Amino acid sequence: MNTSPRVAINGSPTVLVHAKGLRKEYGSGEGLVRALDTVDLDVNRGEAVAVMGPSGCGKSTLLHLIGGLDRPSAGQLSVAGQRVDQLSERALAHLRRDEIGFVFQAFHLMDELTAQENVELPALLAGCTPSEARARATALLEEVDLADRSRHLPSMLSGGQRQCVAIARALANDPEIVLADEPTGNLDSASAFDVLRLLEALHAKGLTLVIVTHDERIATTADRLISMRDGAFVDETWLTGGSRGRLDTFADWERLT
């Protein structure tokens, strides 16, 4: 796996993602589109950050840059101690494989592989022995409460179960961070709830998460919520620490009537 030395970013080992003046443009001249316009972002180890905004606001672009699926046009970007904006393709591929877990709206499981095989795959690609990969996948499927579905093909699973398998797969190489792009976007509310519970449990165990969503309910499970518009951050809300949200009690509820 990754053997390059971990460098503390900005002298702080707690910062897992550090972006400064991050920009992404598509096209050129008249057709230039600035998908991400000079964004600064720090994500601490163990933090869960939600990014919200209307479609086309640049939230998925941001996620793709952090995940090394796309390259920034300008600015600095460090993930897990490595300068993503300066890495070679090969080094970037290793970073993606070893340190980053992806969860997509459409699950992206391999249809012809069982749940177990889907979860084993990233570990095998990272050079684990088949028995190591198997042990790891078994443990992860247990963690997402799908041990009894390990031999099922994705087509035999419900949407919520498929996404839970995809989350187990994202964890296969014990990544530093999991990036989720609309993880509940394709799910009914009951399945979305199961996925939400799972992400919460993983976060409670210390997993660092960046979730792009347009569902406020998902977003408010994070520690911090960033609102984006036209490629820029327009608001940041800290949901933990500081003042706690007040739960309307019966007395308040009655006042509304």
Next chain:
Amino acid sequence: MQQEVVLAMLAKEPSHGYELRARLGRALGPVAEGISEGQMYVTLTRLEKGGYVARVDAPAERSDRKVYCLTPAGQERVTEWMSDVTWPRPDLTEFHMKLIAAAQSALADPVSIIDAQRRDLLRRLREIGRAVMEEQKDSDAALLLEGIVLRLQADLRWLQACEMAWTKRRTQQ
């Protein structure tokens, strides 16, 4: 405490304040926080004075607890309440006017007001979301909390529309 709620709970069977409070707790979950048994007795006393409930002779061994039942007048009031279609209206007018007055008087920035309001609603949504997670999936309280969540989400969506409109107005000036 809303008298009709207490009356409606008595419709099932004669009961005492302690039992009514416990049943309210099961129905409302965390939303019932802050309602004491004492308040329940205050409401029951008022209802008794109004002739809507009456005291039942308690079994000798439980003479320390006052057991109440519905009177015919109470029964009638519950029936009326059940068929009433009054619906709680969230008052959006006040917030809407706040934004307009802020802009016209230049006393405050409407977009900052919207941002502050959104943060507050988001924190509330977080609290309720957590409360939902702690509830049993199909409990009465979970269904109530679901309604509060959906309502907050609707408010947040309206705030988003407000923010877009007021941001646009600001840049047009």
